[in-house]
């Protein structure tokens with residue numbers, strides 16, 4: 001497999017009036033093409049920090065990241081849709097901001113919207129959409145810039161359980177179909193082990209990688225169905241024991 | 247439509263008509279009482295004037311070609327102050343937003359200016375700019391633009407962290423952040439401040455006209471009180487009611503129009 005992203009010894013120290021906070025310390029990780037990687041760990045350990053660094057919003061204090069000329073997309077905790085723009089314009093916002101909007105890309109986005117159940121809502125405003133639909137719009141917005149790797153920071157934590165199961169399936173199907181690589185931060189172990197093929201467990205602060213688990217489900221079983229298998233329970237226990245709960 | 251729903255709509259319409267009738271009735275009773283009580287000399291028409299006298303005054307003003315000069319002057323000054331204040335408010339709020347340090351530096355001064363009753367600056371403005379229309383407009387702008395600046399700035403600062411993060415994930419440019427997120431998401435704030443701005447401007451203009459002018463509704467009221475012509479004072483107040491309401495509904499109309507385009 002091809003390496004898409006190589007993270008080497010990355011650390012981040014925040015400076016605040018009260019002192020220094022070492023959020024993450026010596027994180028090294030290789031991301032391969034097609035990987036779905038979950039990052040789990042106690043809250044406040046530095047998961048969001050790691051994603052912000054990967055996304056270039058924050059600089060690492062130390063270490064190196066090799067992007068291998070790949071592009072990164074980013075999806076946040078809340079859908080953050082702009083309520084003054086319709087669904088299509090919301091999805092195009094990244095392209096507009098980057099000055100990369102053209103007919104071909106617009107077609108690509110409309111095609112995604114059609115394909116993933118938003119056909120009748122292209123010109124609707126976000127307030128008329130359900131929570132699950134809003135998440136799909138947010139996902140398509142991050143896909144619009146055609147990133148190779150998608151970063152997600154607890155993207156579904158605001159949704160109810162049923163919607164989360166559904167969106168988990170949607171994300172799985174959409175990202176597999178579009179051949180994307182995923183790095184997702186979540187506090188939900190079930191989500192991590194059902195959606196991803198690798199689960200990275202971070203320790204508490206200053207956080208380091210405690211362990212990386214390979215998860216081997218049959219590719220054709222949907223995430224929501226994986227929950228019913230005994231394999232799921234084994235993985236769940238494995239990861240759960242590893243996390244430092246305070 | 248079901249029978250029940252029709253009945254419901256009918257009730258709703260009935261209620262609306264009832265409210266409207268109530269409002270009209272109060273107005274008519276007030277006018278009639280006012281006229282009757284002054285006719286019967288129970289209250290002194292010299293001090294409180296009367297509806298008839300007010301109508302006479304208005305028609306006199308009209309036949310002397312003065313009525314519309316006063317109304318136009320006040321409206322013209324108010325609209326200039328309104329437009330300039332909006333621009334000042336938006337521009338200064340944008341500048342403050344773009345520099346946190348500058349905003350922090352200016353904060354105490356804005357607070358002082360905001361809490362200061364701006365009338366107190368009237369005499370200074372008169373000395374600096376003379377007894378001119380400019381003085382009146384400047385006074386009105388002072389009154390409305392400071393509140394506006396503060397309100398709009400607060401709107402600019404009050405943006406969902408997540409949306410900021412999202413835009414920042416696409417660009418590092420602060421201008422793009424402003425252009426794509428900060429400004430458009432504050433259009434509702436700006437729209438809702440239009441009303442505040444128009445009424446503040448009117449207050450400022452009337453105050454200015456009290457102090458300076460030779461024409462305008464504020465002048466009518468001031469002049470009337472100086473020569474103890476209460477008919478003129480009351481007429482001025484009535485005209486002011488009409489102007490204020492008209493301007494208010496003008497803004498209200500713009501607001502509704504905006505809401506329609508986004509819903």
Ligand SMILES: Nc1ncnc2c1ncn2[C@@H]1O[C@H](COP(=O)(O)OP(=O)(O)O)[C@@H](O)[C@H]1O
Nearest residue numbers: 014016021023042043044045046047048049050
């Ligand atoms: N901009 C910042 N300035 C200072 N400290 C920060 C900043 N962002 C995060 N931190 C601190 O870094 C630690 C890790 O934060 P974060 O990455 O958000 O954790 P997580 O996403 O795992 O819950 C926390 O202790 C947080 O207080």
Ligand SMILES: [Mg+2]
Nearest residue numbers: 047048049153
């Ligand atoms: Mg976080």
